[in-house]
Amino acid sequence: xxxxxxxxxxxxxxxxxxxxxxxxxxxxxxxxxxxxxxxxxxxxxxxxxxxxxxxxxxxxxxxxxxxxxxxxxxxxxxxxxxxxxxxxxxxxxxxxxxxxxxxxxxxxxx
Ligand SMILES: [Zn+2]
Numbered sequence: 001x002x003x004x005x006x007x008x009x010x011x012x013x014x015x016x017x018x019x020x021x022x023x024x025x026x027x028x029x030x031x032x033x034x035x036x037x038x039x040x041x042x043x044x045x046x047x048x049x050x051x052x053x054x055x056x057x058x059x060x061x062x063x064x065x066x067x068x069x070x071x072x073x074x075x076x077x078x079x080x081x082x083x084x085x086x087x088x089x090x091x092x093x094x095x096x097x098x099x100x101x102x103x104x105x106x107x108x109x110x
Contacts, residue, residue, distance in 0.1 A: 006042040013039075044102040047072035047081050047092050076101045 004012070013035055020027035051068045053061055061068045072082040072092055079098035083091045092105040 006039040010036055010039050010043075041076075041100050042102050044104045045075045046104045047107075048075045048078070052080070072107070074099060074101055074103070 013032060017027060017029075017032055019025075050071060050073055051058060052071050053068050058068050069084070071080050071084070072090065073079060074081050074096035077096060077099040079096055081093045081096055081103055083093070085091065090107060092103055092107060094105060095102055
């Protein structure tokens with residue numbers, strides 16, 4: 001038997017939850033949510049394209065005429081997940097080292 005993928009496990013869990021709710025069975029929603037959340041971390045998400053400083057910090061920098069560099073952040077916890085090198089360009093980590101979210105490493109060219 002092949003190993004179930006995270007996506008398949010999520011779909012199966014959601015079916016169990018729906019079936020349990022339909023039958024009005026006791027179902028551990030807290031456990032369900034913990035499992036879904038852990039499984040979702042294994043599914044690579046696109047990093048968020050932004051700048052190092054955001055919001056009011058970015059406005060303050062701009063007001064002083066200081067540079068604010070483009071970067072990529074974790075879509076879950078906003079930790080910077082990009083390494084910038086003059087030789088290789090921007091490189092995205094496979095996982096966020098802060099929250100463990102799997103990340104898409106391919107940057108779509110704009
Ligand atoms: Zn993160």
